[in-house]
Amino acid sequence: MTLTSNAPAAPIEVHDLTVAYHHRPVLWDVDAAFPESQLIAVVGPNGAGKSTLIKAIMGLVPLASGEVRVFGKPVNETRRLVAYVPQRESVDWDFPTTALDVVLMGRYGHLSLFGRPRKRDREIARQSLEKVGMQDFAHRQISQLSGGQQQRVFLARALAQQTKVYLMDEPFAGVDAATEKAIVVLLQELRAEGSTVVVVHHDLQSVPEYFDSVMLLNLRLVAFGDVASTFTPENLHKTYGGRLNLLTEVGEKLRRQEWNARQ
Amino acid sequence: MTIGALPPWLSFFTLPSINVRLVLSGCIILGLCSGVLGCFTFLRKRALLGDALSHAALPGVCMAFLLTGTKDPLIILAGAAVSCWLGAISVDLITRYTRCKEDSALGMVLSVYFAVGIMLLTSIQHSGNAAQSGLDKFLLGKAPSMLDRDVWTLTILSVIILGAVAVAYKEFKIISFDPGFAQTLGLPVRVLEVVLATLIVLAVVVGIQAVGVVLMSAMLVTPAAAARFWTDRLSIMAVLAGVFGALSGAAGAYISYLGPGMPTGPWMVIAVTSLFAFSLLFAPLRGFVPRFNRTRRTRRRTAQENILRTLYVLGERENRLDASCSETELLKYRPMRASALLSTLSQLEKKGLVAEDSAGCYALTSDGIETGARLTRLHRLWELYLATKLELAADHVHDDAEEIEHIITPELEARLTAALANPGEDPHARRIPGGHPAAQAGEQT
Numbered sequence: 001m002t003l004t005s006n007a008p009a010a011p012i013e014v015h016d017l018t019v020a021y022h023h024r025p026v027l028w029d030v031d032a033a034f035p036e037s038q039l040i041a042v043v044g045p046n047g048a049g050k051s052t053l054i055k056a057i058m059g060l061v062p063l064a065s066g067e068v069r070v071f072g073k074p075v076n077e078t079r080r081l082v083a084y085v086p087q088r089e090s091v092d093w094d095f096p097t098t099a100l101d102v103v104l105m106g107r108y109g110h111l112s113l114f115g116r117p118r119k120r121d122r123e124i125a126r127q128s129l130e131k132v133g134m135q136d137f138a139h140r141q142i143s144q145l146s147g148g149q150q151q152r153v154f155l156a157r158a159l160a161q162q163t164k165v166y167l168m169d170e171p172f173a174g175v176d177a178a179t180e181k182a183i184v185v186l187l188q189e190l191r192a193e194g195s196t197v198v199v200v201h202h203d204l205q206s207v208p209e210y211f212d213s214v215m216l217l218n219l220r221l222v223a224f225g226d227v228a229s230t231f232t233p234e235n236l237h238k239t240y241g242g243r244l245n246l247l248t249e250v251g252e253k254l255r256r257q258e259w260n261a262r263q
Numbered sequence: 264m265t266i267g268a269l270p271p272w273l274s275f276f277t278l279p280s281i282n283v284r285l286v287l288s289g290c291i292i293l294g295l296c297s298g299v300l301g302c303f304t305f306l307r308k309r310a311l312l313g314d315a316l317s318h319a320a321l322p323g324v325c326m327a328f329l330l331t332g333t334k335d336p337l338i339i340l341a342g343a344a345v346s347c348w349l350g351a352i353s354v355d356l357i358t359r360y361t362r363c364k365e366d367s368a369l370g371m372v373l374s375v376y377f378a379v380g381i382m383l384l385t386s387i388q389h390s391g392n393a394a395q396s397g398l399d400k401f402l403l404g405k406a407p408s409m410l411d412r413d414v415w416t417l418t419i420l421s422v423i424i425l426g427a428v429a430v431a432y433k434e435f436k437i438i439s440f441d442p443g444f445a446q447t448l449g450l451p452v453r454v455l456e457v458v459l460a461t462l463i464v465l466a467v468v469v470g471i472q473a474v475g476v477v478l479m480s481a482m483l484v485t486p487a488a489a490a491r492f493w494t495d496r497l498s499i500m501a502v503l504a505g506v507f508g509a510l511s512g513a514a515g516a517y518i519s520y521l522g523p524g525m526p527t528g529p530w531m532v533i534a535v536t537s538l539f540a541f542s543l544l545f546a547p548l549r550g551f552v553p554r555f556n557r558t559r560r561t562r563r564r565t566a567q568e569n570i571l572r573t574l575y576v577l578g579e580r581e582n583r584l585d586a587s588c589s590e591t592e593l594l595k596y597r598p599m600r601a602s603a604l605l606s607t608l609s610q611l612e613k614k615g616l617v618a619e620d621s622a623g624c625y626a627l628t629s630d631g632i633e634t635g636a637r638l639t640r641l642h643r644l645w646e647l648y649l650a651t652k653l654e655l656a657a658d659h660v661h662d663d664a665e666e667i668e669h670i671i672t673p674e675l676e677a678r679l680t681a682a683l684a685n686p687g688e689d690p691h692a693r694r695i696p697g698g699h700p701a702a703q704a705g706e707q708t
Contacts, residue, residue, distance in 0.1 A: 022362070058447045079449035091441045095306060096497045105437050109448035114430050141495035157444075 009072030011036050011165045011196040012057060012082075017066035019049070019056045025064065026052050028220040035213060037194045039187050041201040041227075044217035045240050050200045051087065053217065054167045058084050070165065080109050083158035085168040088151050093143045099153045100138040103128050106160030121160075128159040131189075133182055148179030155186065166190065166197040173202065184210055207231055275520050282407070283520060286473075289409045290512030290531060292421045293470050297479075298486035298508025299428055300466045302501045303459060305487035306439045311366065312354070312460075314480035315373040317467045319350025321380025321476050324401045325387060332394060336413045339401075340420075340468045347464040350376050377476075404475035404528030407519060413472055420469050424462050428501070435459060436497055473512075474528035481532045482508060489539040492546035511535035565669050566599070566607045568638050571616060572668070573597045574627050575635030579693075584635075587626035636696035642668040643689035643696075644679045650690040651683065657690035 010033040017030040027049040034040055042050050055061045057068050059075050070078040083106070106128070107121040117125075129135050132152040137145060142153065151171055158166055172180055187210070190197050201207065207214055207227060214231050216222040216239040223235040269277065278284050297313075304312055320343040327342025328334060350372050357368035384402075387395045397405065428435065434455050437445045446452045463483070470479040490503035515531030544551050573596050578584040590604060597604075608625055611617040616631035627635055645664040649655045671679070687698040 055443075060443050060446060076449075079447065082447070084444060084447040086441070086443055090443060092306075092308075095440045096491065096495050096500050097436070097440065098495075102440070105441070105444065105448075108433065108437055108445070108450065111433075113450070114434065116433065161448075 008036075009069065010034055011071060012198070013069045013072075014053075014057065015067050015069070017053075017056060017068065018064040019052050019061055020064040021061075026219065027056070027217075030066070030217075030221045032215065032221060032224050034196060034198060036196050037191055038196060038212040039191050039210060040196070040198045040213040040215060041207050041211040042198060042215045042217055043201055043204065043207060043239070044222075048218040048239075050217055051169050054084075054169050054198070054200060057167060058082065080161070081163050082165045082167060083161040083163045085154050085158045085166065085171055087169045088147065088154060088173065093145075093150055095142065097142060098139050099134060099142055099145065099149075099156075100125055100129060102142060102153050103156045103160050106157040109161060124162065125156075125160050128156040129153075131159055132156045132186060146176075148175040151175050151179060152182065155183065159186075164195050166195060168197065168199045170200050170202060172199075204236070271521050275517055281411075283516075285409050285411065285414050286406050286519070286527065287513060287516040289414045289417055290406055290473050290516045290527065291509045292414075292417045292512070293473050294482060294486070294508030294510070294512030294531065294535075295505045296421045296424045296469055296508070297466045297482040298490075298504035298506070299501050300424060300462055301483040301485075301487040301508075302490070302497065302504050303435050303439050304463060304483060305491070306497075309365075310480070310484045311369045311373075312351075313463060313467065313483035315354060315369040315376075316347045316350050316460075316463060317471060317476045317479035318373045318380070319353075319376035320344075320347045320467055320471055321401065322346045322376055322383055323349075324398065324471070324476075325380055325383035328387065328395065328398055329383065332392075334394065334397065336410075336416045336472070340416060340472075343401075343468050343471060344464055346376065347467055348461070351460045351464065380476075400475070401471055402475050402477055403526060404471070404473050404478070406473040406516065406527035407523075409472060417469050417472065420465050424465050424469070427458070427462055431455065431458065432498075473515075474531060478528050478532050481535065482511075485532075485535045485539050486511070489535070489542040492542040492549045495548070507535060507538050511538060561669075563607075563610070566603065567611055567614075567616075568634075568669055569597055570604070570607050570611060571627070571631060571635045572638045572642065574617070574625065575632065575639050578627065578632075578635075579639075584632045585626045585628075587620055587622075587624035589622075589624045593625070638668055640696045640698070641671045641676060643693060644676070644683065644686070645671070646689045646691070647683055647686055647695070648679055660690060 012034040014030055014032050017027060018025055019027040026047075030053065042053065044050050052061060056063055057075065059068075068075045070081055075082070100122075103125040104117055104121060107117055107124060111117060111121070126135065126138065129138055132155050134149060134152050134156060137149060137153075142150065145153065151174075155168075155171060158168070171183055175183070187197055187199070191212075199211070201211070208231060211227055213225060214227050215224045216230065216235055218239045222239045223230045275283065278287070301313070304310055323342040323344065323346025324339055325342075326346065327339050330342075331338050353372045353376075354365070354368045357363050357371065358365045363371075384399060387398060397408065400408065434445075434450060437448075437450065438452055438455050438459070442452050442456075445455075466483065467476075467479055470482055474482055486504040486507040487500070489507050490500045493503055494500050511531045511534035514534035515527045518530040518534075519525040519527040542550065545553065547553050570593065573593060574588060575584065577588050577592070577596065578586045590601065590608075594601065594604060608617060608619075611631070612619060615628055616634055617625050618628050619625050642664045645667045646657075646660040649660040649663055650657050685698060687695055689695055
């Protein structure tokens, strides 16, 4: 394995990653090392497996094969090093709790099981809300927040984890222009502090403006590298054009046979 | 008057017999536990889980009796807990390894376990075993026949349940809100879910004594659903749900004391559902009636402000802001039902903003002129804002301003004024009351 080399391990490495839902692969053989201190966009059409990749890295979906390493270690040993921002729609915002309470949940990984948040945790949560410009809404019930504000609460929760690696699933989806700008500024601050931020992104136009590197994904890794050399019309055509009929059909066959691709 | 002579509806409160005390405390404990725990199943949208698990308890009750031949509460409840647990595992296995969704799994488990339970129960009843009498009480509860031992068992179980919720509150909260995120933090989500399911099993076991397997799920769902109307905080919701559950427990015990034929369990369910109905209607935050009142107040205020502004604009045209105006004239400029106009005018009169003269015409008072001027100012500021900042055509801005003038706060007004540099004229070249004096002087020349 190449992991024994002396070069410092990348924040996230995935090796030969394949993920299947009900035996049907939705991601094939993804192999990539995410560079440090960069803003990295994950781009691809609907159903390309972008969210699945993020979830696989976070250990939320089982891997059919392959492995994920965070700073060279298996992800289970390094949970506290990776912060995750799920899609906003993944939770019920009518839950009886306040914005500050949600952000405080970002501290739970630092607390012992059954341990109560301490004053310092509350302080960090409050500062995180402030960083996303939501300090005035700390005690607001979360269903009373706008979509953009809810997204900022989720970002603040990740900030409260105080880590170096962030995985964000569509943080720009359905947010207003002001929130989008605030998020971009925040991402740039994180990069300046040396953090690595991986963002599932939908808006192709803003990729060159916002990001350093881009991963083009469509069921398999199409291209990955710095925006200048990777975000090219040919690569985009490979990602979005031309349906991968054969790949989809084979996947469908695997599902019907109920046979794991990697068994 | 001696205690013995009190009418039953009063004598209950003196807790006249050991039996009354036992039934009352048993019902309160059950309501408290299921109320608190129900919050988490309710918020995790697993309300049906309680229903499936309580039905799944019946075969366990029967098996425990068949195997040991006693009706000792500890043994019977242990049997109930085991088969509840098997029910929970069945639901989990079905959802995980087949393509059935959770609701189908719950439906299947509920009916299959209940069917087996009824089969066992029937065969026990026909076995001629004299000791079996009363086992069927687990179907619909047997609160009035609770014994010392039963209540002690319930007390211990409830201490376990409430203690566990107090200790793992933070963890139960996060797995209810965002289990995926909890997993990424490294929390043992799976274990916590199993613990929560086990606590629900215990609550069901507590409940089937008094309410029975058929009605138990109401005690898990309804107190939480009622409590949700009153608060936006989980901690308060849990306490409220516990209180609601305990109150309905007490109510059930009370009613069955009044009429000895009255079943406790069903009355508890009726009581908790009444609490739910009351919350649905009257809870200040989310209740139907307060919400309706808020809408009505807003609508009424909007109507009043519309009339004030109409009178003000009509006054402007006549260069006399306290010019009087008949109802017909008002209706011409502000089409609405005549009866609504009359009631709005009389509300304004009561507030001293409008005065009616001997001819039956209405004019603004000095207070009315002040309010009318402010509303007109807001209306015209907003029109100007839309026309200049959003570049809308001047003839398209009126309807928007018509709505916005009612909701602009003084802070928003200040920001509007600043953004527009305290203008003197709206897009229709009408004077903005309180606008820039120089601009207004210019307008007059």
